[in-house]
Amino acid sequence: MRILVTGGAGYIGSHTCVELLSAGHEVVVVDSLANSSAVALTRVEKIAGRSLFFRQVDINEKAALKSVFDEFAFDSVIHFAGLKAVGESVEQPLYYYRNNFCGTVNLLEVMESYAVRRMVFSSSATVYGEADSVPIPEQSSLSATNPYGRSKLMIEEMLGDLVRARPNWNIDVLRYFNPVGAHESGLIGEDPAGIPNNLMPFIAQVAVGKLDRLNVFGEDWETPDGTGVRDYIHVVDLAKGHLCALETVKETGGLRVYNLGTGTGSSVHEVRKAFEKAAARAIPFEVLGRRPGDVAQCFADVSKVERELGWKATYDLDAMCQDAWRWQSLNPDGYSKV
Numbered sequence: 001m002r003i004l005v006t007g008g009a010g011y012i013g014s015h016t017c018v019e020l021l022s023a024g025h026e027v028v029v030v031d032s033l034a035n036s037s038a039v040a041l042t043r044v045e046k047i048a049g050r051s052l053f054f055r056q057v058d059i060n061e062k063a064a065l066k067s068v069f070d071e072f073a074f075d076s077v078i079h080f081a082g083l084k085a086v087g088e089s090v091e092q093p094l095y096y097y098r099n100n101f102c103g104t105v106n107l108l109e110v111m112e113s114y115a116v117r118r119m120v121f122s123s124s125a126t127v128y129g130e131a132d133s134v135p136i137p138e139q140s141s142l143s144a145t146n147p148y149g150r151s152k153l154m155i156e157e158m159l160g161d162l163v164r165a166r167p168n169w170n171i172d173v174l175r176y177f178n179p180v181g182a183h184e185s186g187l188i189g190e191d192p193a194g195i196p197n198n199l200m201p202f203i204a205q206v207a208v209g210k211l212d213r214l215n216v217f218g219e220d221w222e223t224p225d226g227t228g229v230r231d232y233i234h235v236v237d238l239a240k241g242h243l244c245a246l247e248t249v250k251e252t253g254g255l256r257v258y259n260l261g262t263g264t265g266s267s268v269h270e271v272r273k274a275f276e277k278a279a280a281r282a283i284p285f286e287v288l289g290r291r292p293g294d295v296a297q298c299f300a301d302v303s304k305v306e307r308e309l310g311w312k313a314t315y316d317l318d319a320m321c322q323d324a325w326r327w328q329s330l331n332p333d334g335y336s337k338v
């Protein structure tokens, strides 16, 4: 298949490009490089031993996007492009709605005009808001607690409307839980701008000496050790989930929704200790108050994706930490010092 990967230079996109190329697909990446580096794509080619096509295009630029569709006939689109910083979305909601929501409208319009009606969309467990119970199945009630999450929810609802109006569209919505880790080669990984917001990259930067200590956001949650529990999933497992979705496409069209997680929750202290083992060093920490907007526990019910796509996560927390550490220690400044 020839596949357009929007946001393919980013963290999850680059790992997915490796899997797509390795499975023999032709890959065209469109990325504005708003939150990524083209170096990631050279590394992807090195790992896969195959080339891809890259066009530096913002999906909000319709004419530029169309020119990519003029150049290549696509079988399918995997749509990763989007901004993802929750705090920034609270500060700059219109930027997030323009980029994530309007960008997706633009992309869908261009796809329709070129009769490309197959999309795999990156959604997030954030659409479950404050879930009533765990593990969380796909049919749980949905809500948003910030503009980033609302932009994902709005896109999901728009995709539902589109498929109802145009039943020949084929759309998979994949709700990722907490993607972590890196490719085992140590060549590609997560490269956050500035101080990381998320737990695993923050711990990795403490381990490599760029940050002094981990701030643990609350030890008074209703969880076994009092710290927040999340469903961390290795980014390579996540990438493979996209291939499973592509390869099990329904003939009839329609919209499918799947959780991509391991089905198991880990606490902040469990992640910290697993990372200490992987990096063979202590991770100093301090317990602070709760972070606004956090929930106690969030982990996936993965029975639907296992049953229908035959996909199951394979990497455990130790492997996630070992791979994250290899990436961080080999590339202490990410892609910027290459």
Ligand code: NAD
Residues within 6 Å of the ligand: 006, 007, 008, 009, 010, 011, 012, 013, 030, 031, 032, 033, 034, 035, 036, 037, 057, 058, 059, 060, 079, 080, 081, 082, 083, 084, 099, 103, 122, 123, 124, 125, 176, 177, 178, 179
């Ligand atoms: P990332 O920032 O590393 O990758 C996103 C890529 O999209 C970047 O390369 C960025 O430059 C590009 N991009 C952003 N806006 C664009 C635009 N208008 N036009 C073209 N390119 C644009 O993030 P990621 O972690 O790889 O996330 C990929 C997708 O998965 C995002 O949609 C994100 O919301 C979603 N997601 C991520 C997580 C997570 O924790 N990483 C969890 C759930 C869902």
Ligand code: WQD
Residues within 6 Å of the ligand: 084, 086, 123, 124, 125, 126, 177, 178, 179, 197, 198, 199, 200, 202, 214, 215, 216, 217, 218, 227, 228, 229, 230, 268, 291, 294
């Ligand atoms: C995990 C746990 C924190 C940092 C976020 C987004 C979500 C999704 C995935 C895109 C929590 C604790 C964290 C730190 C800490 N992204 N923590 N110290 O909040 O589950 O999800 O990323 O869709 O939308 O909200 O992930 O890694 O930030 O936090 O104690 O420095 O680690 O309180 O319990 P989160 P996270």
